[in-house]
Amino acid sequence: MAGFDKVVTSYADAMAGLEDGMTVLAGGFGLCGIPENLIQEIKRRQTRDLTIVSNNCGVDGFGLGVLLEDKQVRKMISSYVGENALFEKQLLQGELEVELTPQGTLAEKMRAGGAGIPAFFTATGVGTPVGEGKETRIFNGREYLMEEAITGDFAIVKGWKADRYGNVIYRHTAQNFNPLAATAGKITVVEVEEIVEVDELDPAQIHTPGIYVDRIIQGSFEKRIEKRTVRSTD
Amino acid sequence: MAGFDKVVTSYADAMAGLEDGMTVLAGGFGLCGIPENLIQEIKRRQTRDLTIVSNNCGVDGFGLGVLLEDKQVRKMISSYVGENALFEKQLLQGELEVELTPQGTLAEKMRAGGAGIPAFFTATGVGTPVGEGKETRIFNGREYLMEEAITGDFAIVKGWKADRYGNVIYRHTAQNFNPLAATAGKITVVEVEEIVEVDELDPAQIHTPGIYVDRIIQGSFEKRIEKRTVRSTD
Amino acid sequence: MALTREQMAQRVAREMQDGFYVNLGIGIPTLVANFIPEGMEVMLQSENGLLGMGEFPTEETVDADMINAGKQTVTAVKGASIFSSAESFAMIRGGHVDLTVLGAFEVDVNGNIASWMIPNKLVKGMGGAMDLVAGADNIIVTMTHASKSGESKLLTECALPLTGKGCIKKVLTDLAWLEIEEGAFILKERAPGVSIEEIQEKTQGKLIVPDHVPEMVFA
């Protein structure tokens, strides 16, 4: 029986069911730890009118930036965008909507979405444009905003290693938003560098338990570096 | 310089500053992963009028149960108590107050306390005695309770291994509430089985980053088993 | 004949599906693990922070740091994961567990459940039960149909303080399998040899009896 075997072998299968108008949560910070190939598959499918929830929107020609080329994105929910010219152009022409959300609030909204917490309070954004129209409340003499959870029809995630049950670990700072997105997708798809045997990962050291994961695919990755900074070796 | 060296060598130093009337968050589930020696130190100090936040209250003569013997506890905030006769007696005689809190809500309250989230919404407890007097609100057609965060003057935590910077990992299911309590204490004290070299723990595999930890002490542990269940080997 | 505890567990086990993540409460629900059909894989979630609970350890492998939510020493299966209580209830509250099986004192026609508190008796706490019933879409309650003194536990309205409101849709008693829909218990199956009359008599809440109510069959 299939049991918990979540491995799929084609990117077409990995993104099966993605439809126009859906909301997609994407892991990654800048170009680090982004689900490169799952994004390419969304481009290949030409799915349109998407709402993308991701800290950033890639760069021209790489990462989520490629979805702008054919105007597949209707709305971005992000903390920092505009590392690419096409994004700026579409935004100014009103072809793209952006909901800017503080980075920590964005992370917590995804976590809350996965954890069955419909809303929470945070001091972040009080008295700023982010707080406009939002309910505020005083706790212990301080003012807080109420922020609502985010969930997605799909979550696309980049892991390092996973077993076929969907247990995932991330490599270094490529973790970032990935485990949060993973919890909050109705269908969570994780692409990894390596699929390992089911007993290879230490149970106490798994970043994303398999219960959150619907599909696993092994891919190969360019891992483009956004700002290559090095020191001299002498 | 002292820098990040958080190791203390006596339990007296570990709990220095604990005063009557304080709130103490304790890790552990049943008798699993409890800070045995830190609890004994609280007994030795005879600190009184304490509010203890812990999923359970130990058993007669072990774990948090020992703090009942000299009536050091004024109030317990727990999801499940009464595995010991002394607890029951003090409760019935009105010498002890109990605030029963659903287990998941208790975990989330501690996490929220550590994470600067003063309150959150959950469906848990709606329409039950837990919801009485609490604000409710509808999100997406479902009713939720507002629950407030918990913080403590002290958090007492049982880890497996830690380095002197206070990075901690937990062993098996002895993790439970420990990493949550660790985030929410003004002073967080962690006792561990082994203090390891600073570069021994994998940075991506640390359960409690050192930023949450104020003091680390190495101890030895009885690790009493509450319900020993075994299968035969044939 | 009323079902034995083992038969109740056996009946509940038929609701399992391959690949289900399941949380089993203490008592009869725990027994369900023994009746999972061969070749079917389910993974047991224990709310103290273990996904992939295995069988009891041997004398040699008992480990105080490896317990389940009932505080029993257990093992982990291959592919298990272990995490904090916050993560565990994120799974539960977030609706990621496919099936939850738990006991109760009372259930009513509106899907309310009372399972944790009897007023004027010592109250030990709800543990994770309130989170489990609030978080799961798919819950099976297992309990005897009536108390020892013959009082129905399937009511028009729960008399005891609730564990959860409007969250129960499936009940297995020692007499019957029932589903709750639109303010009534629908009698879906009956225990072998148990008459519809007996079930009607022992059900205080509104009971709808379809034309055909099959008997459960046990091998």
Next chain:
Amino acid sequence: MALTREQMAQRVAREMQDGFYVNLGIGIPTLVANFIPEGMEVMLQSENGLLGMGEFPTEETVDADMINAGKQTVTAVKGASIFSSAESFAMIRGGHVDLTVLGAFEVDVNGNIASWMIPNKLVKGMGGAMDLVAGADNIIVTMTHASKSGESKLLTECALPLTGKGCIKKVLTDLAWLEIEEGAFILKERAPGVSIEEIQEKTQGKLIVPDHVPEMVFA
């Protein structure tokens, strides 16, 4: 003389204490890491999920999976930890970071800060800045005292949309070290050779000048 960027970083570094966890923003704040007194240990938090950021890697050790919040390739120091963005901002929002240093467009006498948005210019987003200013008790803002056209950035009331409300108590400009108390900037130190008159002239918000305002000294 107005302070150089390096001198500004040097002055901020004097606010460090041994054992501090510190978050440094982009620009001048990043330079602070170069001036931490010898023998003092501080640990740098990078909000993308790294506590214990180290120096840049060598050509040989560059790793696309190891970056900081400025998206630069970095290394981790011994004793570092790496975690999710939710955990990272739990630290920040929960007040666990001892010191945050960041730039700004404007600061006002009520401790408001504007640093992320200039209306009618393209807005790229606040990133983690709003969480950082809301979460930290101890924040140092570094910026030039006035714009290139000479307009003060220390105001009675911020004109630009805020990043945070009432959260700034310490400001280092190229001309002065100031603290915000009860609706005014208190002039604490001035850059070497900079007159109190110049500072007064370039400070639009209420400025309190104590009897003695020492000059900063740089080695």
